[in-house]
Amino acid sequence: MMRAWILPMVFVLCGSAVVMRPALTGDAGTAVALLLVFLALAGAHSPLIFPRSIGAREAERRAAVDSRPVVYWRPGCKYCIRLRFRLGRNGRRLHWVNIWRDPAAAAAVREANDGNETVPTVVVAGRPHTNPAPEWVRDQLKPSG
Structure with missing residues (x-):
């Protein structure tokens, strides 16, 4: 069960790391856009999209x-x-x-x-x-x- 969630968790963690720079420099728009991209990738690679x-x-x-x-x-x-x-x-x-x-x-x-x-x-x-x-x-x- 846990193996199915490894890739989505990697996307979320990497996305969180990538978002830190724009968030810390005050570029909230870029930070939100990047976070949404990584969350979409995590969702697409998760078991949730399958019946x-x-x-x-x-x-x-x-x-x-x-x-x-x-x-x-x-x-x-x-x-x-x-x-x-x-x-x-x-x-x-x-x-x-x-x-x-x-x-x-x-x-x-x-x-x-x-x-x-x-x-x-x-x-x-x-x-x-x-x-x-x-x-x-x-x-x-x-x-x-």
Whole structure:
């Protein structure tokens, strides 16, 4: 759990350090702007932008029932962040599994990617797809027919 927050905390701490100089020299506008940039970076790299993660087994069970894709991801992954932002509201319809929280999920990703924990790995109808285009993932949510 703590590992997921290391990068966001680094952004907050570095941002606080960078903001000190303009703040101490009286340039409040620059200080506020820089702080907002670092806070935005921290938020974008935090687990907060992703829907609540579920376990790998539960995601597989739900996907079998509703045919929605399962997305294996990890905090701080720029490709996972890109996928999440590009999916927009549709991202909430997927089953998200954090591989840092679930050893079975990490093992499933390694099995699909020649021993590597490459994310995002999206499983559709039992077939894994490594780092697919967000548009392709969005298309998988459309009802067939």
